Amino acid sequence: MTTDQRAVAKRINKLRAEIAHHRYLYHVLNRQEISDEALDSLKHELKELEDAYPSLITEQSPTQRVAGAVQSGFQKVTHNTRMLSIEDAFLREDVAQWLERLANRYDVKNPELFCEVKMDGLAVALRYQNGALILAVTRGTGEVGEDVTHNARAIQAIPLTLRQPTADDLSALSKAGVSNEALAMLRDVSRLSVEVRGEVYMPKDAFEAMNVREKKEGREGFANPRNVAAGTMRQLDPQVAANRALRYFGYALVTDIGLATHEAQHMVMQTIGIPVNPLSKRTRVLDDVEAFYDKLIHKRDALNYWTDGVVININDMRTFGALGVAGKAPRGALAWKYPAQEATTTLRDVSWSVGRTGVVTPVAELEPVTIGGTVVRHASLHNDDEIKRLGVRVGDTVIIQKAGDIIPKVTRVLEKLRTGNEKKIRPPEVCPICGTTLVTHPGEVALMCDSRDCYARLRQRIIYAVSKQGFDINGLGERTVDQLLEEGLIHNISSIFQLTEDELRNLDGFGDVSAKKLHNEIQKHKRISLPRFLTAIGIPHVGSETALRMAEAFGSLDALMRADKEALMEVDDVGEVVAQSVVEFFKRSHVRANIADFRKNGGEILSHKRRTGRLQDKTFVLTGTLKHMTRVEAKAAIEALGGSVSGSVSRKTDYVVVGEQPGSKADEAVRLDVTTLNEREFFAMIGADLSHI
Ligand SMILES: [Zn+2]
Known part of the structure; x- marks a missing residue:
């Protein structure tokens, strides 16, 4: 050289x-x-x-990484040790029975357990010789798999050479109880030969991005990421794998280098450069295992990969080995799978939501149904073509599938269950938010609202609706509103009140506690005063002051909705422009539907005390005893006519009603020159029946 x-x-x-x-x-x-x-x-x-x-x-x-020639076929490779599968369990009882069996039949009592996330990917064994990757093999039959080294090399997450642990790494491993024998081998990985087993998987974001590309190029797209991972590893050209952003999580280091536990295998894999899932957990307690399982069920939609359960391993490798194998599965491990992710329910209605780009998407409104432990009320229908493809109608019994997505999908219609009352679904002609005529651009399937500020308006409207002047929902900030809009979970005000705890929990930055808290907060504000409601629904030109005046004038939402322009103009603060705006607002069918929906789902708009009639703006003070009316009745009668009752006399008092044995208030009225009324005069004023007095 x-x-x-x-x-x-x-x-x-x-x-x-x-x-x-x-x-x-x-x-x-x-x-x-x-x-x-x-x-x-x-x-x-x-x-x-x-x-x-x-x-x-x-x-x-x-x-x-992608330098090798395109392969002409796949070589069969016999596994050094069999690649086993894992026994499935579905219920806590199954897990409890497994532990009982281990205790009673195999004398393994109260063992330490190592729980890990079960990846929904493709199992691949990696062989390293003197620190270099020499072979990657699929599970295949468990005895014999296929050589997919060329594709494994193309996956960045898989190291071509093992990482040399630093002195700090080794001392950390030593502190964690890794044996000296193992540490000695790790001191020079260029002489280390090991076999690692794990799962090749495709992250969700990569999967979604890939499907967008596929569809743009006129192809169908893939149904699930597991198939993509498996299909990619079966490609002869490694360039395909290189382009698909596959990942790898190791789950076992099967070569015996003197590691006492499953957990130690994970730690060592990580130090030598093999990615491992960081969520794994060690415990001895079934309740802890269940908590881990429950947490994952709730969290898994937010994870960037698909998982179908939890793998529970006996942590101690000697015990694990001694338990042996039953059939094709080791006795020392159990896969606790998540519950089925499909259910049937009824399609109640279809609503149309407008996205950031103006695409109008149908959302299935479902009879609430529990899928995999979570309540589902909405499902995606994608677009009108999808509705036609499914042949779905309102009233149909449908199959709902919940994959990793936050919003589940309608996958099938059970046509045999039709009654004949089902209604065809017609896409709207105008935008449900802004009323613009919707269009479909040439070559596209999506229905679009081309109005530029439509989505922005919806966003503003919702942020305003939940603000202090409106529904006053604490904790529903702009960032959360954005996420909810993007996921299609809300599309108008009434949909806010149909959000489930699960839907909230799946948002970024939410957990069990915060989701529950916000859900409670939203539900608490389902009862709303009329002025607040009128403010919240965003009638053009109507702010909180005008809303209050209108509430006082009409008393109830229904009375206000019936009012014509002239009646509205009687209200203080309301001129022609506002009156016109209010009338037109309540004429819109989607506004009426939104209000009806809000009420149907438990929303309550409280009536407002009216301030009209003869006694509007009049203040009364009551003193002494009336012969024919209690004080409470008198007060109610005054208020019903728009007046108010005060406890003390001032210059602002309009009338003092003087009954028998009046107090000092009567004298005060005289002193301040306030008009006094006896019982007969008062009854005449409020229009009460005088015949029996
Ligand atoms: Zn629009």
């Missing part, structure tokens, strides 16, 4: 180490210290140096 070459070789080694370090940070520690662009720039420099000095290229260089 020339001096020049030596310098290049040095640089190349440094670049490779740096790139490997950032891969480790990103894929194993879930951290990023430099931008993708900076990392690409390092890779680019490495590639150029290698192109100039091809003799320095090694198979383990990060530039060589």
Whole structure:
């Protein structure tokens, strides 16, 4: 080697180490210290140096992930040790029985358990020889799998060479109880040969982005990410895997390097550069296992991968091994699967929501149904084509599927259950928010509202509706409103009150406690005063002051909705423009539907005390005893006519009603020159029946 070459070789080694370090940070520690662009720039420099000095290229260089030729077929590979499957359980009782069986039949009592997230991916074994990846094999039959090394190499999450643990890593492992035997082997991974097993999976965001691309290019898209992961690993051309952003989580280090527990295997895998799921948990208590399981059920929609349950392992490897295998499954592990994710229910209605881009999407309003432990009220119908494809009608019994998505899907109609009363679904002609005529652009299926500010208006309207002047819902801020709109979970005011705890829990930044709190807060504000309601629904030109005046004038929402322009103009503060605006607002069918919906779902708009009639703005003070009316009755009679009753006399008092044995208030009235009324005069004023006095 020339001096020049030596310098290049040095640089190349440094670049490779740096790139490997950032891969480790990103894929194993879930951290990023430099931008993708900076990392690409390092890779680019490495590639150029290698192109100039091809003799320095090694198979383990990060530039060589997709370097192999396209395969002509798949080689069968016999597994060193069988790749087992895991026994399924569905109920807590199943898990309890498993533990009982271990205790009674195998004398494994109160064992330490290691719980991990069960990935819904494709199991792949990775063999490393002297620190380098030499073979990747699918599970296959469990005895014999297929060589998919070319595709595994293309997955960035899988290291081509094992990471050398630092001194700090080793001392941390030592403190965690990893044996000296294992530590000795980890001191030099370039001599370490191990087999790791884990799952290749596709993250949700990558899956969704890929489907967007697929559909843009006129293809169907994929139904589920598990099939994509499996299909990708069965490709002969590794470029496909390289393009699909697959990931890997190791679940076992099957080579015996002296690790005493399953947990230690996870720790070691992580230090040598294999990503492991960080959510795993060690415990001895069934209640803890159940809590872990419950938490995952609630959390899994928010995770960036699909999971179908929890794997419970006997943590101690010697015990695990001694328990042996029953059929194809180890006795020392159990997969506690999530409950079925499908249910049938009735389609009550279809509402149309407008998205940020103006796309108008049908949302199925369902008879509430529990799917996998959560209550589902809404499901996506995508677009009008999907409605036609399903042939779904309002009133139909439908199958709802809840995959990883927040909003479940209608997958099938059970046509045999029709009664004949089902109604066809017609897409709206005008935008449910702004009234603009909807269009479908050439070559697209989606119905669009082309009005530029439509979504922004809806957003503003909802933020205003829940604000202090309106429903006054604490904790429903702009960020949450944005998320709810984007998920299609709300599309008008009444839909806010139909949100479920589960739907809230699935939002970013929400957990069990905060979801419950916000849900309670929303439900608490279902009862609302008329002025607040009139403010909240966003009638153009009507602020909280005008809303109060109108509430006082009409007393109830229904009376107000019946009022014509002239009647409205009688109200203080209400001129022609406002009156016209109110009349037109309540004429809109979607406004009326929204209000009806709000009431149907338990919303209550309280009547308001009217301030009209003869005694409007008049203040009364009562003193002494009336012969024919109690004080409470007198007060109610005054208020019914729009007057009010005060406890003390002032210059602002209009009338003092003087009964028998009056107090000092009667004298006060005389002193302040306030009109006094005896019982007969008072009754005449309020129009009470005088015949028996
Ligand atoms: Zn619109």
